[in-house]
Amino acid sequence: MIEKKKHSCTIVLPDTDCPIVIETGWVAKQTNGAVWVKQGGTVILVTAVAGRAPEKYQDFFPLTVNYLEKMYSVGRVPGGYIKRETKPSDRETLTSRLIDRPLRPLFDDGFRNETQVVATVLSADGINQPDVLALNGASFALLISDIPYNTASAAVRIGKIDGKLIVNPKFEDYDKLSMNIIVAGTAEALSMVEAGMDCSTEEEVIEALELAHDQIKLIVGVQEEFRKTCGKPKMSYTDFSIPKDILADACSKYSDDFRKAFKISGKLEKYAAIDNVKDAYAEYMKEKNADDYTANQGLYKDVAKEVEKIVFRDELVRTHSRIDGRALDEVRPIDIECGILPFAHGSALFTRGETQALVVLTLGSKTDSQIIDDIGGRVEKKFMLNYNFPPYSVGETGRMGAPGRREIGHGALAERAVMDMVPPHEDFPYTLRVVSEILESNGSSSMASVCGASLAMMDAGVQIKSPVSGIAMGLVMQEDGSYVILTDIMGLEDHLGDMDFKVTGTEKGITALQMDIKIKGLSRDIMSKALAQAKSGRSFIMGEMLKALPEARAELSPSAPRFQVLHINPEKTGALIGPQGKNIKAIIEATGASIDIADGGIVNIFGKDKAIIDETLRLIQLSVAEAIEGETYTSTVKKVMEYGAFVEILPGLEGLLHVSQYSHERINNIADHVKVGDKIDVKYIGKDRSGRIELSRKALLD
Numbered sequence: 286m287i288e289k290k291k292h293s294c295t296i297v298l299p300d301t302d303c304p305i306v307i308e309t310g311w312v313a314k315q316t317n318g319a320v321w322v323k324q325g326g327t328v329i330l331v332t333a334v335a336g337r338a339p340e341k342y343q344d345f346f347p348l349t350v351n352y353l354e355k356m357y358s359v360g361r362v363p364g365g366y367i368k369r370e371t372k373p374s375d376r377e378t379l380t381s382r383l384i385d386r387p388l389r390p391l392f393d394d395g396f397r398n399e400t401q402v403v404a405t406v407l408s409a410d411g412i413n414q415p416d417v418l419a420l421n422g423a424s425f426a427l428l429i430s431d432i433p434y435n436t437a438s439a440a441v442r443i444g445k446i447d448g449k450l451i452v453n454p455k456f457e458d459y460d461k462l463s464m465n466i467i468v469a470g471t472a473e474a475l476s477m478v479e480a481g482m483d484c485s486t487e488e489e490v491i492e493a494l495e496l497a498h499d500q501i502k503l504i505v506g507v508q509e510e511f512r513k514t515c516g517k518p519k520m521s522y523t524d525f526s527i528p529k530d531i532l533a534d535a536c537s538k539y540s541d542d543f544r545k546a547f548k549i550s551g552k553l554e555k556y557a558a559i560d561n562v563k564d565a566y567a568e569y570m571k572e573k574n575a576d577d578y579t580a581n582q583g584l585y586k587d588v589a590k591e592v593e594k595i596v597f598r599d600e601l602v603r604t605h606s607r608i609d610g611r612a613l614d615e616v617r618p619i620d621i622e623c624g625i626l627p628f629a630h631g632s633a634l635f636t637r638g639e640t641q642a643l644v645v646l647t648l649g650s651k652t653d654s655q656i657i658d659d660i661g662g663r664v665e666k667k668f669m670l671n672y673n674f675p676p677y678s679v680g681e682t683g684r685m686g687a688p689g690r691r692e693i694g695h696g697a698l699a700e701r702a703v704m705d706m707v708p709p710h711e712d713f714p715y716t717l718r719v720v721s722e723i724l725e726s727n728g729s730s731s732m733a734s735v736c737g738a739s740l741a742m743m744d745a746g747v748q749i750k751s752p753v754s755g756i757a758m759g760l761v762m763q764e765d766g767s768y769v770i771l772t773d774i775m776g777l778e779d780h781l782g783d784m785d786f787k788v789t790g791t792e793k794g795i796t797a798l799q800m801d802i803k804i805k806g807l808s809r810d811i812m813s814k815a816l817a818q819a820k821s822g823r824s825f826i827m828g829e830m831l832k833a834l835p836e837a838r839a840e841l842s843p844s845a846p847r848f849q850v851l852h853i854n855p856e857k858t859g860a861l862i863g864p865q866g867k868n869i870k871a872i873i874e875a876t877g878a879s880i881d882i883a884d885g886g887i888v889n890i891f892g893k894d895k896a897i898i899d900e901t902l903r904l905i906q907l908s909v910a911e912a913i914e915g916e917t918y919t920s921t922v923k924k925v926m927e928y929g930a931f932v933e934i935l936p937g938l939e940g941l942l943h944v945s946q947y948s949h950e951r952i953n954n955i956a957d958h959v960k961v962g963d964k965i966d967v968k969y970i971g972k973d974r975s976g977r978i979e980l981s982r983k984a985l986l987d
Contacts, residue, residue, distance in 0.1 A: 292515040296421075296507050298441070298500055300452045305418065307425050307507075309515060318430025318517070322422040326410030328358075331422035335432045336399040338523040342583040346392060347399040350385040352377050352419055358409045359660045374659055378693050380404075380416045384423050386801050387440065387469035387477040393433040395526035400432060409660045412455050417442050417467060421504060428508050431517040438476065439504035440469035443493045445482075450496050456661075464489070466798070468497035472505045475812070476802045481701040484794030487816040494812065527588055535592045539566050543596040547608045552639050552727045552776070553680055555608070563589040597781045598761050602769055607778070609638075614772045614818055616756070616825050621833035623744040630845040631745025633834075635737040637826075638775065639727035644737030646745045648845045649716040650879035650891040668704050670719040672696035672734055678726045679776075695731040696721070699755075702735045702789035702797035703742075706749040713747070714848060714881065714889040728775040729757035735789050736830055743834050746841040751791040752830055756822040758815050760784035762804060770815050772822045788819040792827060846879075846891045849898045855886035857909035860938070868908055868936060876901045908936040912969045912978065917985065922963045925956050932965060932980065940978030942967055947982050 296305040303325045313319035318333040354377055355370065356363045363370055373381070384404065392400075404419035420440040427434040444454035445464035454462060466480035475498060480490075539562055546558035563586070570585045571578045578585075600606060605613055617638030626632040631646035655666040672695045676683030688696070699721065707717060719741060721734035732755035739752035759774035759782045771778055779785050783804045789797045800807075841847070853861065861882065862869045873880060878901040879891040888905060892898045912918070912934060920932035920942075929943040942965070944955045952958065959965065967980040 292511070294507055294511045294514075296504055298452050298503070300454075303413070305421070307422070307511065309425075309429060316426075316430075317432050318426040318428075320422050320425045320429070322418050322425070324413040324418055326408055327406075327413040327415055327418060328408040329404055329406050329415050329419050329422055331402065331404045331419060331426045333402050333423070333426040333430050333432060334400070335430075335520070338398050342525060342581060342587075343397045344583050344587045346389070346397055348385065348389055348392070349399075349401045350381045350388070350404075350423070351401070352380040352384060352404045352406075352416075354406045354409075354415070354660045356660065358406050359411070361660075364658050374657075375693050375697070376657075376659055376661075378690050379697055380419065382690055382694050383416060383467065383477075383479060384420045387420070387438050388423060388427065388434075390476065390803050391434055391436045391438055391471070393435070393522075393524075395524035396433045396522055397525045398432075398522060402426070406660065411661075412457065413453075414442070414456050417453065420467075420469060425508055425511065428512050429516040431520040433519050433522060435519070436471055437505040437508040437512075438469060438471055439501045439508065440467060440477075441497050441500040441504070442467050443497050445485075445489075445493070450493055452496070452500055464493060466490075466493055466497065468494060468501065470498060470501045472502050474498075474802075474807050475501075475800075476807070478798050478800040480798040481705075482795055482797070483705060484791055484796060486794050487813070487820060490795060490798065490816065491809065491813055495809065527584070527591055531584075531588055532591055535566060535588050536595060538569070539589070539592055540596050543593050544600060547597065547600065550609065555777075559593060563593070566592075594781045597777070598763065601761050601771075602763050602767050605769060607771070609775065613769055614821060616773045616822050617775075619826065619829040621740065621830065623740055623834050628844050630842045631741040631743070631747070633737045633740035633744055635733050635740065636725075637729075637733055637736075637773070639725055640730050640733050641723070641725035642730060642733035642737045643722045643724055644734060644741045645720050645722070646738075646741040646747070647718045647720075648745065648747075648841075649718065650846065650848075651714070651716060651881040651889065652879055653716040653718070667710055667716045668700070668707050668719075669717070670696050670700035670703070670721065670734070670738060672699060672721045672723070672731065674723045674726065674730065678723045678730075695734065698731050698787065698789075698797060698799050699734040699738060702755060703738050703749075703753045705796065706739070706751055706753055706791070707742070708748055708750070714850070715846075715891075717742070717747070726776065728779055729755075729773065729787070731755070732757050732787055732789070736826060740830060740834055743837040744842070745845060746838040748837050751793065752827065753789055753791055753796055754823045754826040754830060755787060755789035755797075756819055756826060758784070758786040758788065758819050758822075760786070760802075760807075760811065760815065768811065770811070770818055772818055784815075786815055786819070788816065788823065790820075790823055792824075846893055847895060847898050848892075849890045849902060851888040851890060851902060851905060853886045853888055853905070853909045854911075855884075857911075858882060858886060860936075861888070861905060861908045863908075863936075872901060872904045872908070875904065880905075904936070910935050910938075912938060912940075914969055914971050917966055917968050920965050920967050920980070922959050922961050922965060925959060925961060927954055927956070930955055930959050930965075932967060934967065934969065934978075934980070938978070940967075940969075940980045942980045942982060946980065946984070949983055949986060 290310045292310045293308040306323045308321040316332040322329045406415045424438040443466045444451045444462040464482040469477040542562045549555045549558050566589045620636040622634040625634050629645050630648045657664045719738045723730045735755035759771035759778045761782045762768035785801045787799045881889040918934035920934045924931040933939045968984045
């Protein structure tokens with residue numbers, strides 16, 4: 286029998302029915318670190334493995350995070366033709382990003398060994414959600430491993446129901462949440478926020494973040510104790526940090542050249558000037574170290590980048606002067622055009638500085654909704670926002686194909702920001718697909734997508750609850766604690782700064798947040814100032830949006846499909862559908878309309894124009910109409926028997942024309958007088974004792 290050396294710890298958070306249990310030492314023992322995370326019936330295995338050091342200088346840290354959901358975790362076989370898990374779903378991709386973002390800044394700076402974290406959902410109870418558990422498990426696995434990750438990180442989800450904040454709410458309560466925030470951080474400060482909410486105020490957000498940080502400190506404390514119990518000594522590794530003497534020499538010679546390059550207007554011209562300075566430094570090092578220049582070429586490139594970063598940050602914090610001349614809280618010029626595409630249902634071209642998004646709305650019927658089948662169950666998605674970032678948007682060439690993690694992440698953020706503003710499906714039974722094509726990019730194209738999405742829907746005549754604007758905030762903090770907060774950051778400010786903080790909202794409050802920090806955390810004071818400054822920026826952008834389009838257009842776009850809601854007797858639903866759907870299929874084929882039958886006798890009809898809608902209404906009303914006693918109907922003979930003929934007086938409604946009711950004269954066989962397909966006028970004379978329809982031709986004769 287194999288001996289098991291199992292170590293475990295328990296985390297107990299408020300408002301939760303069952304604790305989180307972390308175990309290690311008995312599974313995946315060939316990894317650098319592995320933990321078995323369990324809460325209720327949800328179980329996740331998280332592993333961390335580091336490869337060998339690269340043979341030569343490498344200018345980036347190759348960290349890969351994979352979050353995987355197995356369908357056996359909920360006792361189901363994968364749908365579709367291939368009966369196994371294939372490419373990651375959007376949910377898996379977004380959760381992988383969620384885990385990666387707070388962990389990456391916490392590794393030792395000079396560590397370059399290829400590292401992979403894999404979180405596999407082995408069991409899911411549908412109550413305790415695996416995403417936050419996986420994020421916590423990743424930090425546990427790394428902290429007890431010999432990988433140079435030394436600062437514990439933790440995460441919690443904060444929800445709000447009826448004004449009360451709840452820690453890690455259950456999945457069954459998600460539809461009730463007016464706030465849903467995932468927060469990650471260390472014992473000192475917060476490092477990541479991912480949130481969606483129903484127009485919350487800045488003060489409500491700060492309150493939720495403070496509660497989250499209290500729980501994070503608790504989990505971090507458990508991690509530190511767990512490391513003392515079963516943590517491995519950290520490995521020795523090749524340190525690829527930049528030597529201080531080489532950096533100091535480069536700073537003394539090229540700082541002024543970078544300052545001059547930063548003052549050049551125009552993104553492409555500025556970037557070209559910066560590249561020229563980097564090339565000049567490369568030539569200088571080539572002459573100075575001719576013998577080993579090739580071996581250290583990657584190092585010298587990083588030195589130039591570091592000098593660029595130092596100069597940029599020093600100038601900004603010291604002089605409060607941005608590289609494009611703007612004030613710290615100033616938004617770039619905005620230009621908006623709506624209805625730019627003649628045949629699209631709604632469109633908007635949103636330009637802010639050198640960032641430009643063409644956002645297009647398409648309206649469809651229920652059959653156009655997206656079916657998502659994962660461990661959370663089968664969900665019908667009626668609002669979608671897709672984000673595309675082609676290489677030409679930044680003046681480059683490149684491969685174009687399926688969306689990458691960044692595109693999926695940006696699209697999800699923009700979707701979360703505006704989705705609650707869409708009218709309820711009961712009132713507006715369309716499927717909505719918004720596509721944001723980024724035509725130009727120099728900072729915060731996802732926020733341009735949010736603004737463009739609101740405008741495109743308004744342009745189409747969708748009566749959204751309120752338009753949503755979005756803005757990206759930045760931060761540059763020096764070692765002495767001095768800092769500046771930037772409104773509407775450009776690409777270079779994002780790349781060389783310490784924070785990317787995106788805030789979206791209406792005039793009433795915040796609808797979505799996304800924050801990533803490159804430093805080890807963010808204090809409450811800075812967070813409060815950033816939110817206040819973001820509110821001012823959002824208000825300015827909203828004002829520009831409303832100048833271009835003050836309100837949604839009164840009528841739907843002429844090119845948009847029309848819809849009509851019809852209420853029928855629920856008992857007539859079967860008659861409308863017909864045997865094996867025969868009747869409803871015939872109506873769809875005859876008119877070209879799309880028909881969606883909901884519970885309670887609600888019928889949604891979609892068609893290209895009013896004529897199609899009217900004809901579809903007529904056929905449906907015929908199908909569900911009830912026969913009126915004493916009325917005359919032109920019937921169709923469906924079946925002939927010796928004793929009479931079965932005729933259809935209304936679609937799906939048949940009755941017997943008895944041989945005795947055919948004429949005043951006595952006839953022996955009705956087949957001698959009618960055949961299948963004949964049209965006969967009959968009178969509805971009532972129902973017999975068994976409730977069967979009685980018809981008469983004789984009653985109409987002299």
